Every structure is written in C-alpha cells, then in structure tokens.
Amino acid sequence: MTEFATLTIDGKTLELPILIGTEGERAIDIRTLRQETGFITYDPGYGSTGCCKSEITFMDGEKGILRYRGIPIEQLAEHSSFVETSYLLLHGRLPSREELTRTSVMLNDQSLVHEDMQIFYQNFPRGSHPMGILSAMVNALRSFYPELMADDEGFEITFLRLLSKVRTMAAMSYKISRGHKVVYPRPDYTYCANFLNMMFDTPVKPYVLDKDMVKALNVFWILHGDHEQNCSTATVRTVGSARANIYASLSAGISALWGPLHGGANQKVIEMLTQIHREGLGISEVIANAKDKNNPFRLMGFGHRVYKTYDPRAKIMKQMCDTVLPKLEIHDPLLDIAKALEEIALSDSYFIDHNLYPNVDFYSGILLRAMGIPTSMFTVMFAIGRLPGWIAQWKENLDDPEQRICRPRQIYMGRNANDYVPFNDR
C-alpha cells in the first residue's frame, strides 16, 4: 500500500507518493511538484536527489556495503573474474560455464583495433594525458564500428566490442607513447592476461605472466565495475538520455571520471604520497594541511559522498597490497606512508567528525605501481574497470519507460529585465 508525504505550501497541501526500494531505501516522488505548486527543489550536487530506479548496484554508505546485482563485492573479488562480473552487471545474473566461455571467445574475437586507429594515436602530442586520448578514441570507435544496437544480440556484440577494444586501445596508447612497437592481443590469453602482455611484452624481453598479477588485475577491475549513480555514471546516463550513441556517452563518462575529485584521485593519491616521501613531509603536517580550511590541500583518496565508513573496496585493495607486494618481493615506501596517514587520520577528530575514510582510490595506486602501470594511466585503469557498469547503466536508462531526457531546472539569481544600451550610452 503506497505511503505518502504531506507537503503544505502556500496554503495548499500535496500528498506526494513515497517510493520504497528493495533494501528499504525511501524516496519522495516529486515529479508533480512543479505543475502542482510552481515550486522546484534545490539540491546542488544532488546529495538528496535520486535520478532513477536501478537494479544494478546497491550501496549502503553507513554500513560499507557494496553489491553487484545483490552479490557482495567481497565474494566477487574472491571467486569471480572481471569478465564474469561484467556479464553479471550487464545481464543481471551470473553466466553458465558455456555462456562465460562464449563471452570470452567473443571478447577475443573483438580484441583487435582497426589499424587506421594507430594513426590517430601517433598524431597526439607526446605527453598527452591518456584520459584525454581515451575519451577521444572511444568516440572515434563509432566511426570505425557503427553500432549495431538494433536488438539484444547487436547490443551484446557492441558491449563486448567496447570492453575488449578499449582494453586493447589503452595498452596500444601506452606502447605508442613510449615509441615502442604495438603488441597484439593473443587468442590464447584471458582478458586480463592479454592486457598485461600487451602492455609489457617487448621483443627483447618477453613478458612472463604472473598468476598473482593476473588475479590482482581481475580483482582491481572487479572492484571498479560499477558504483551506482556516481558523477561519471550519471554523466553517461545524462548523455544517453538524449539518445546519443553509447560511444559518445562513454566518452563523456571518461571525461567526467578524469576529474581529480573522482577517478582522477588515484593518480593524485600517488602524487601526494610521492611528494610526502620525496620531501620528507611529516604525516602530522600533511594531516594538519588537510584540516586547514585556508589550505586548498585535501587528503586525496579520503572521503566519499556515500560511504560514511570505510569503503569496502579500499579494504580489499589494502589487503591485496599486503599480499601481492611481498609475493613480488616489492617493498613500496608509499604503502608505509599510506598506512601511517590512515592510522593518524582515523584517530583524528576532524576525520571522524566528517566521516572521512579511505576510498577506493587510496590504495589502488600502490597496487597499480606494483603491476608496473605508469601513474598517468591510473585513471585509464579505473575507466576500463567501470566500462561494464557504465554500459549496464546506460542500457537500463534506455530501457526504463519512466526515463526522459535529463533536463534539471534552476533558480535564476541574475539581473531582472533590462534594455539593450547602445555603445554611446554605456
């Protein structure tokens, strides 16, 4: 039975329906507010605003819960692969063994990139940021592969094409940026193993796959798979709501993710830790700077709009740093600095009062460094992981009969009506 919220404005009382999600989240349905009252709501950053109903990802920010299609992220990180988790995000269920095998074969079939695309890469100025290149090249993909999308099968081919080719493009971009020969994907390698090989195999030193590294990369990308209506996903939905094609929508999402407050934070965390290490900055000094309202410095990798406790992904990322680095006989001083920062921050009243905990980006860069990924590519790694989530959310938006083109309103605070003044009278 539908519950209602009562709103009384200008002597008029409105009964607004209350929506209740499957995990008990509640929303006031205000779709009729403006036409009934002339009022709109005001919520910069959309902290209290829901843009959609979704079945893909559930987060509980107070309890630190994250589930993809109801399955806890901890179980997926332990038992699943990135390809299987991508299938789950898009299809809403885990694949059968045959379906997973078919998906893996199709990903390999789609793994090559049109040779003409290499000309694009070679003409970016040296030192161009990989996220700018990725956003441009994903948009360009449509020119080479006009989307099928006519039916579910066509959509699945487009989804797998994007998942496979964007990974290949990222490795290609790295090789070309170094002036090295591009390494092609191998049909006998799995998705993650292929990426590592395309990144690090060279004619003089063949890359030797390490199973721990391949597992770590699977987990890294699983942890980034989806995260409900974050800034970049909301961007992908918004662009898709105008019925722009999936390539253009993803290109916009990549651009949003690039922001240092969002996916760009993983690169900023490493730059912050490197500066602390290089300059021998005191941890207490860094924490004091983060608390100082007159100092623009923020403790990158800390804080989250939804999580008001430890980001469950950060926990797993930290555990992986503690297991993978020793196995690879790597001792990274930045990991020690990160742990020291976390220890002091989590006992500091400012961080406690502001509910600031490590988020997914705080330890992820340490793991990527151990894999040999250059810092400038960290956010590209985030983008590859987020691809299945973006695509699933874009499709869900397209299929949702309640969705319309995104067009928020505003409160105008500018000048009232005034007349044009000729130059002589100004």
Ligand code: SDX
């Ligand atoms: C991601 O949304 C998602 O799901 C994103 C993501 C995903 O998977 O898609 O999880 C990925 O983007 C993780 C976040 C990565 N960004 C960073 O690590 C950058 C550092 N963190 C912040 O800038 C900040 O915490 C945000 C951007 C993550 C959240 O910003 P909000 O929710 O808008 O919070 P806010 O900026 O309004 O801050 C609230 C208060 C402020 O203090 P007061 O003015 O209220 O006194 O907390 C303070 C802020 O100054 N604060 C910080 C801080 N983060 C917030 N103070 C110091 N260091 C920080 N990192």
